[in-house]
Amino acid sequence: MKKVTAFVGSARKQHTYNAVCKFLSSLQSFGDVEYEIVRLSECNLVTCRGCKLCLDKGEEFCQFKDDRDLLLGKMMASDGVVFASPNYSFQVSAIMKKFLDRLGFVFHRPRFFGKAFTSIVVQGIYGGPKIVEYLDFVGDNLGFNVVKGSCITSLEPIPDEVQRKNNRILEEQSIRFYDRLSQPSYPVPTLFKLMIFRMSRTAIARMLNESYCDYTYYRDKGWFESNYFYPVRLNPLKKIAGNLFDYTTARSIKK
Numbered sequence: 001m002k003k004v005t006a007f008v009g010s011a012r013k014q015h016t017y018n019a020v021c022k023f024l025s026s027l028q029s030f031g032d033v034e035y036e037i038v039r040l041s042e043c044n045l046v047t048c049r050g051c052k053l054c055l056d057k058g059e060e061f062c063q064f065k066d067d068r069d070l071l072l073g074k075m076m077a078s079d080g081v082v083f084a085s086p087n088y089s090f091q092v093s094a095i096m097k098k099f100l101d102r103l104g105f106v107f108h109r110p111r112f113f114g115k116a117f118t119s120i121v122v123q124g125i126y127g128g129p130k131i132v133e134y135l136d137f138v139g140d141n142l143g144f145n146v147v148k149g150s151c152i153t154s155l156e157p158i159p160d161e162v163q164r165k166n167n168r169i170l171e172e173q174s175i176r177f178y179d180r181l182s183q184p185s186y187p188v189p190t191l192f193k194l195m196i197f198r199m200s201r202t203a204i205a206r207m208l209n210e211s212y213c214d215y216t217y218y219r220d221k222g223w224f225e226s227n228y229f230y231p232v233r234l235n236p237l238k239k240i241a242g243n244l245f246d247y248t249t250a251r252s253i254k255k
């Protein structure tokens, strides 16, 4: 049984919510999947004040107690996660953005490895595909295995042809997502991802110390010594490249 949680960033139970329902019921038709839909508009999420305590000292130092940890727990307990948002002024909705800002510290201390992620954006006319790219980038940086998201169009009245196209897009996306849910979930990183990991971990090891929680997080996970965020076998070329990324980063910091 795979567990999927969808986070919906629209206050209405309309097109974004319906698209998520369509996606999830199609997903369920392929196998044993249980799901939960979380409407972010019904959650208690404060607006980040930018004190950066979560980044520097630890998320437990945030002065606000809202549903952040509850929602993080739901993500952690899922095999797959969906972020869905309407296109508001060429971006995600404010409700979704508030949620993403509350997760900001996870970009420093990623944790959702082995889990699948995808996004659904609903637009009236245009601008949605860029938001899909943005949400997929967010998912990637939280540590998820990202399945390319999709954008559907909801300008009313929705012609039958557009509705059929929307349904087809969501169905195809659910097939890709189900595939990812069923596959081994710890892929070998691309050279680019390997570079980002090695440069970050070397910079953190050299520039920070035990008083920074990014440092202790990386140290406790064994990331100062590991090949990557999770155990992977690197081919000889990537092994050499990884060492080179560590070496050049360390050298540039020494100077």
Ligand SMILES: Cc1cc2nc3c(=O)[nH]c(=O)nc-3n(C[C@H](O)[C@H](O)[C@H](O)COP(=O)(O)O)c2cc1C
Residues within 6 Å of the ligand: 010, 011, 012, 013, 014, 015, 016, 017, 086, 087, 088, 089, 090, 091, 122, 123, 124, 125, 126, 127, 128, 154
């Ligand atoms: C404040 C606001 C801003 C919007 N901005 C855009 C936009 O920039 N581009 C677009 O194509 N649609 C835009 N829309 C249309 C919504 O994306 C569209 O109506 C969508 O279906 C809303 O999702 P919902 O049905 O789940 O509420 C906007 C709607 C609102 C209310």
